[in-house]
Amino acid sequence: MPDREPTPTGLPAPRAPVLRREVGPVLLTLYGLGTILGAGIYVVIGEVAGAAGLLTPFAFVLAAVVASITALSFSELTARIPEAGGPIDYSRQAFGRPWLSSTVGWGLAITGMVSGATILTGFERYASLFLDIPAGVTIVTVTLVLGAVAVAGMRESAWFMAITTLLGIGGLGYVVWLAAPDMADAPVALAGTLGGLETGMLAGLFLGAFLAFYSFIGFEDMANLAEEVHDVKRNLPRAIIAAVVISLVIYALVAVAATSVLSPDDLALAHAPLVAVAEAKGHPGVPLGLISLFIIVNGALGQIIMATRLIMDMGRDRAGAPAILGRVNPVTHTPLIATVAVTTVVLLLTLFLPLKTLANITSAIMLAIFVVVNASLIVLKRRGQPEDVPDVPRWIPRLGLALSLFALIVQGLFILSVALP
Numbered sequence: 001m002p003d004r005e006p007t008p009t010g011l012p013a014p015r016a017p018v019l020r021r022e023v024g025p026v027l028l029t030l031y032g033l034g035t036i037l038g039a040g041i042y043v044v045i046g047e048v049a050g051a052a053g054l055l056t057p058f059a060f061v062l063a064a065v066v067a068s069i070t071a072l073s074f075s076e077l078t079a080r081i082p083e084a085g086g087p088i089d090y091s092r093q094a095f096g097r098p099w100l101s102s103t104v105g106w107g108l109a110i111t112g113m114v115s116g117a118t119i120l121t122g123f124e125r126y127a128s129l130f131l132d133i134p135a136g137v138t139i140v141t142v143t144l145v146l147g148a149v150a151v152a153g154m155r156e157s158a159w160f161m162a163i164t165t166l167l168g169i170g171g172l173g174y175v176v177w178l179a180a181p182d183m184a185d186a187p188v189a190l191a192g193t194l195g196g197l198e199t200g201m202l203a204g205l206f207l208g209a210f211l212a213f214y215s216f217i218g219f220e221d222m223a224n225l226a227e228e229v230h231d232v233k234r235n236l237p238r239a240i241i242a243a244v245v246i247s248l249v250i251y252a253l254v255a256v257a258a259t260s261v262l263s264p265d266d267l268a269l270a271h272a273p274l275v276a277v278a279e280a281k282g283h284p285g286v287p288l289g290l291i292s293l294f295i296i297v298n299g300a301l302g303q304i305i306m307a308t309r310l311i312m313d314m315g316r317d318r319a320g321a322p323a324i325l326g327r328v329n330p331v332t333h334t335p336l337i338a339t340v341a342v343t344t345v346v347l348l349l350t351l352f353l354p355l356k357t358l359a360n361i362t363s364a365i366m367l368a369i370f371v372v373v374n375a376s377l378i379v380l381k382r383r384g385q386p387e388d389v390p391d392v393p394r395w396i397p398r399l400g401l402a403l404s405l406f407a408l409i410v411q412g413l414f415i416l417s418v419a420l421p
Contacts, residue, residue, distance in 0.1 A: 025235040032243030034165035035218035035302040050268030052208025057255040059208030064248040067216035069400040071244045075237035079389035082232040085313035086223035094376035102320030107365045112307030117349035119300040147343030164298040171291035178281045179257035221306040308338040367408040374401035
């Protein structure tokens with residue numbers, strides 16, 4: 001980070017706070033749940049079931065354990081370095097390499113914009129089931145509305161995400177309620193499946209866990225709100241852990257419910273797996289379809305907010321982005337120019353580019369960033385342990401680094417196997 005201009009005392013001038021602290025612990029946890037739950041569980045459960053079979057609930061538990069390791073690293077880092085740049089600032093303070101910080105920042109920003117575009121593409125496909133509107137009109141309208149919400153203010157954005165998150169959780173609770181009579185035999189069935197484990201089933205379990213892992217990605221976005229959270233050193237670490245734990249409970253219950261009503265093969269073939277569960281129980285699937293639209297919008301908004309905060313931080317510190325992108329509007333107290341730029345890029349990506357390959361690359365970038373984040377905490381803990389931040393055991397970031405690196409290698413091999421004849 002470039003040196004700031006010295007004051008008359010000879011000391012660097014502190015950077016003035018430019019974001020308003022207006023997000024409390026409950027709203028922050030709901031925001032985190034929104035970024036984690038997103039659109040994933042409404043679709044990815046079919047893919048996980050196709051790989052893990054009746055072990056689908058255990059695949060989500062295993063994925064949660066892997067994600068929780070890096071989440072714990074984030075929980076300490078957000079208290080150590082409570083700045084909106086998140087991983088950008090962590091790597092900067094740990095390694096002091098401007099090129100690495102800029103690479104991490106743009107990598108995260110790209111993942112946010114591509115993920116937002118991918119999510120909005122999914123929104124258009126779901127919306128086409130209910131509305132006979134040209135795809136371009138739907139995409140432009142929804143993207144501009146989300147950009148406007150992001151510009152309005154963080155509190156307004158967080159409340160919007162909180163409401164849509166509660167709707168999404170309500171939809172998942174509806175699925176569990178419908179399947180409750182069938183879930184009575186689930187413990188016996190799962191115990192029987194575990195008793196007859198074979199090599200092929202274990203391979204399916206690990207493949208399913210790998211797929212389910214991406215359902216938990218999103219907690220890292222919470223770090224970018226560090227400058228907008230009340231009592232950040234206390235509330236942000238707790239909110240990260242709470243969001244991951246609550247997500248695990250919800251995912252596990254939904255996985256048991258879905259596999260109790262439909263076979264794993266039927267779930268894998270379903271275009272909208274949870275809608276298929278409701279219809280199999282004799283209930284209309286339209287309500288769940290509509291709720292899924294709100295969840296998809298929720299996820300897209302979270303990605304837009306994350307990308308703008310990162311670009312704002314880089315522009316503000318002149319660390320890889322033009323200074324104009326670091327400006328905060330004095331009326332909305334949000335990075336207006338960065339938000340407009342990100343929204344525009346998301347819109348163009350959604351309208352014009354095929355995103356399947358980009359989405360795979362995005363996953364790889366995120367795992368690489370997790371490697372850097374865990375390595376940053378390892379380095380910072382060697383320098384000392386502040387008394388006013390959570391102290392996670394030293395083996396946590398080491399294990400997080402190893403798991404993220406392993407998953408990155410597996411992801412890379414998978415991409416190569418698809419790309420090469």
